[in-house]
Amino acid sequence: xxxxxxxxxxxxxxxxxxxxxxxxxxxxxxxxxxxxxxxxxxxxxxxxxxxxxxxxxxxxxxxxxxxxxxxxxxxxxxxxxxxxxxxxxxxxxxxxxxxxxxxxxxxxxxxxxxxxxxxxxxxxxxxxxxxxxxxxxxxxxxxxxxxxxxxxxxxxxxxxxxxxxxxxxxxxxxxxxxxxxxxxxxxxxxxxxxxxxxxxxxxxxxxxxxxxxxxxxxxxxxxxxxxxxxxxxxxxxxxxxxxxxxxxxxxxxxxxxxxxxxxxxxxxxxxxxxxxxxxxxxxxxxxxxxxxxxxxxxxxx
Amino acid sequence: xxxxxxxxxxxxxxxxxxxxxxxxxxxxxxxxxxxxxxxxxxxxxxxxxxxxxxxxxxxxxxxxxxxxxxxxxxxxxxxxxxxxxxxxxxxxxxxxxxxxxxxxxxxxxxxxxxxxxxxxxxxxxxxxxxxxxxxxxxxxxxxxxxxxxxxxxxxxxxxxxxxxxxxxxxxxxxxxxxxxxxxxxxxxxxxxxxxxxxxxxxxxxxxxxxxxxxxxxxxxxxxxxxxxxxxxxxxxxxxxxxxxxxxxxxxxxxxx
Numbered sequence: 001x002x003x004x005x006x007x008x009x010x011x012x013x014x015x016x017x018x019x020x021x022x023x024x025x026x027x028x029x030x031x032x033x034x035x036x037x038x039x040x041x042x043x044x045x046x047x048x049x050x051x052x053x054x055x056x057x058x059x060x061x062x063x064x065x066x067x068x069x070x071x072x073x074x075x076x077x078x079x080x081x082x083x084x085x086x087x088x089x090x091x092x093x094x095x096x097x098x099x100x101x102x103x104x105x106x107x108x109x110x111x112x113x114x115x116x117x118x119x120x121x122x123x124x125x126x127x128x129x130x131x132x133x134x135x136x137x138x139x140x141x142x143x144x145x146x147x148x149x150x151x152x153x154x155x156x157x158x159x160x161x162x163x164x165x166x167x168x169x170x171x172x173x174x175x176x177x178x179x180x181x182x183x184x185x186x187x188x189x190x191x192x193x194x195x196x197x198x199x200x201x202x203x204x205x206x207x208x209x210x211x212x213x214x215x216x217x218x219x220x221x222x223x224x225x226x227x228x229x230x231x232x233x234x235x236x237x238x239x240x241x242x243x244x245x246x247x248x249x250x251x252x253x254x255x256x257x258x259x260x261x262x263x264x265x266x267x268x269x270x271x272x273x274x275x276x277x278x279x280x281x282x283x284x285x286x287x288x289x290x291x292x293x294x295x296x297x298x299x300x301x
Numbered sequence: 302x303x304x305x306x307x308x309x310x311x312x313x314x315x316x317x318x319x320x321x322x323x324x325x326x327x328x329x330x331x332x333x334x335x336x337x338x339x340x341x342x343x344x345x346x347x348x349x350x351x352x353x354x355x356x357x358x359x360x361x362x363x364x365x366x367x368x369x370x371x372x373x374x375x376x377x378x379x380x381x382x383x384x385x386x387x388x389x390x391x392x393x394x395x396x397x398x399x400x401x402x403x404x405x406x407x408x409x410x411x412x413x414x415x416x417x418x419x420x421x422x423x424x425x426x427x428x429x430x431x432x433x434x435x436x437x438x439x440x441x442x443x444x445x446x447x448x449x450x451x452x453x454x455x456x457x458x459x460x461x462x463x464x465x466x467x468x469x470x471x472x473x474x475x476x477x478x479x480x481x482x483x484x485x486x487x488x489x490x491x492x493x494x495x496x497x498x499x500x501x502x503x504x505x506x507x508x509x510x511x512x513x514x515x516x517x518x519x520x521x522x523x524x525x526x527x528x529x530x531x532x533x534x535x536x537x538x539x540x541x542x543x544x545x546x547x548x549x550x551x552x553x554x555x556x557x
Contacts, residue, residue, distance in 0.1 A: 020408040058393060058555040085399045091392035107305050108400035150399070 008033045008189045009054055014063030016213075023049045024213045027063070031240070032190055033157075033195055036184055036203045039193040040296050041210030047193035048088060051162050054191070056084045065147060066188050073212045081110060085160035090147035094270070098122070098131035098138070098146050102153065109154040119224050121149040140167040147175065158189045165196045173199050197292045209299045216299050225290070228293060230299075232290040235262040237283045248278050262288070303406050308344060310384075310414035322376060377419060377464045378471070382481045384415050387470035394557050408551050412469065412544070419461055420481045424454055433445075459533050466540030470547040 009031035017022040022044045033038045041048050049300070052058045053065055054232060057075030065072055065081050069136045077114065092101045106114035125145045130138070143169045144210060151159055165173050177199050180190055208218035217227050227232065237243045240259055247254050247263065252272075255262045263272065273285050290298075397407060431446050432439045439446045467485055475481035 023464045052555075052557065055399060058557065059400060059553075076398070077403050080399065080401045086397075087392075087395065089392050090396055104305075104309050105396075105400055107401045108302070108397070110401055150396070297373050 006033045008292065009191065010064075010066040011024050011054070012051070012064045014050075014053060014060045014065060016053060016058065017061045018048070020214055021138045024026040024053075025058075027213070027215050028211075029215060029218045031189060031206065033189055034184065036180060036189045036190045037199065037206040037208065038197065038204040038292065039191065040195075040197065040292070041176070041193075042300070044212075046208040046213040049213075051085070051087070051160055051193055053295055054161055055083070056080075062240070079198070081154070082156055082157035083158040083160065084153060086147040086151040086162065086164060087163070088163040088166060090143070090150070092135050092143070092146060092150070094136040097129060097134055098142075101135065101146070102131070102149060102256075105152050106253045107152055107218050111154050117153060121152045124152060124179065125149045125172065140170070141169060143284055144168050145172055148172075152179070156188070158191070159183065161190065161192045161194070163194055163196075164192060165194060165199055166246060166251060177203065187221065197296075201292060207292070207295065209296060211300055221289070221295070224299070225295060228295060228299045230290055230295055232288050232294070233285060234262070234288040235261045235272070235283050235285050237261065239281050239282060242281055242282060243276065243279070252277065260288075302402065303410060306402060306406050306410040307413060311411045311417060322380070322419070328474045333544030373460070374464055374489065376466045377461060378486060379420060381415055381465065382466035382472050382478050383393055384491055385469060385481075398556055404552050405548075408548055412465075415469075416461065416465065419460060423457055423461075427453060427457075459530075459537065463536040464534070466547075470543040473547040473550050 007030045011029050014024055014027045015022070017251060023027075025052060025230060027046070039050065041047050053060050055074060056072030056079065058191055059073045068082060072079055072081055087191075092098075095136075095266065096104070098123070099118060102118035103114045106117040112299070119128070119269065125148050127145045127149055130142060132147075134145070135146070144164075148161075148164060151161060164176060169177065180200075180203055183190060185203040186261055193198065193202075197204075204240050206219065207221050207224045209216040209224070217224050219227070235243060236259055238259065240261055244254060244256050244261055252263050273283070276283050276285075394407075398404065427450060429446070432443075432452065467489070471485040472481045475484060
């Protein structure tokens with residue numbers, strides 16, 4: 001499948017002010033089609049507010065947002081025919097059953113056969129075991145699974161997920177990861193705001209880091225790494241202790257995992273190789289992608 | 302789309318509250334009104350009679366404006382707050398809006414479901430209470446028992462509408478359900494107790510006039526009925542303004 005990298009979401013100079021609190025200030029970013037776009041930032045950095053603006057639940061104080069070329073505040077109902085979303089504090093009505101709620105939401109999305117579609121998403125996130133019970137009896141993890149199923153109703157092209165892994169068990173996290181992987185193969189776009197990012201390592205193609213309502217850095221992960229100034233050199237060796245002690249003596253910051261040693265910082269692989277030549281130990285050097293946490297920490301440092 | 306939303310709003314989850322309302326209304330009515338008062342004293346300047354009337358008529362006489370209003374206003378407000386404020390507070394509104402439903406559709410469906418959820422139990426309650434009040438007449442001529450029901454329902458519907466405006470506006474303005482319920486209750490009751498004219502004219506509406514003791518008039522447009530409707534006009538206009546204000550706030554406000 002040929003994936004067009006056309007922008008699905010465009011946020012241009014957006015401000016959101018609540019009374020005296022500026023939640024977002026001059027935020028601009030673009031989410032290309034088919035990408036897995038991760039929004040990271042500390043608590044109160046404006047991640048959820050940004051997602052609420054994108055989903056048309058809130059109106060920006062200033063600036064412009066376009067989703068599929070439409071203003072989400074004015075055309076929310078049209079956009080949601082192609083979009084699904086869940087929020088951290090997603091709260092379906094307590095008095096309904098999971099099944100009734102999903103069927104109702106499927107009908108609100110204009111799905112031809114709401115019952116069939118509700119069953120499909122329920123099976124996807126394995127909630128059929130308890131979905132005939134009243135939502136008031138659900139645990140927080142069950143509610144999260146229901147919210148996830150809700151977001152995938154109608155097989156949307158764009159899925160917005162705010163803290164999707166909170167309260168999820170390991171199996172559900174794996175299902176979510178697999179679903180995102182399958183979705184990207186089909187050209188779907190995912191926008192995820194999350195603190196727990198281990199699940200998304202290797203999936204994320206684009207990144208935006210927010211702090212105090214501002215975008216610190218955004219773009220393709222590789223571009224973000226360049227902007228942030230972070231590189232990682234990984235050395236494979238049969239004598240990790242010798243190499244590690246040599247590197248420490250030479251002032252490198254390292255992490256050792258078995259036979260692999262990762263050097264953090266701005267090191268040039270060729271330069272490191274040249275130094276290790278004199279040590280007389282057989283090594284293989286390559287440049288690897290640092291973890292999302294490392295990029296995040298570096299960006300906010 | 303509207304029918305789907307309305308069906309969900311009207312049928313789902315609120316049955317318990319409907320039953321509670323019917324039960325409460327029934328108790329209120331039967332406890333206070335179904336008694337053996339068959340003789341009514343009528344005193345006017347230079348005029349005094351003792352008249353035998355049926356218990357059904359007693360209900361008509363005693364269910365005058367204030368008693369019904371004093372009971373209904375908290376019920377209308379509580380129910381409206383539950384449907385609007387409670388759901389807004391719990392984020393259920395957001396869960397609904399993450400779909401193709403329009404805010405306008407949701408508002409109108411909620412409004413209609415509130416009106417019907419309050420009106421249907423009230424109508425049911427009146428049908429039960431009238432029959433209970435005069436079982437002998439009911440057995441012989443049920444139509445005679447229910448002859449004043451149409452007028453009663455029309456006036457009740459008008460009264461509900463006038464209360465709905467302030468109830469919905471309050472539910473939309475105050476995000477905390479306790480405030481949404483408590484503040485208008487306190488304000489309206491206090492202003493009525495101190496007989497502030499402006500508010501008293503609005504609530505309670507003067508559209509629930511007494512019926513003549515000895516006449517069965519149904520919905521025949523008598524002068525009394527027309528007067529009652531005319532007096533209700535300012536209340537109806539005020540309520541409509543409140544509803545439009547609530548609608549505009551609901552449509553334009555962020556769903557945080």
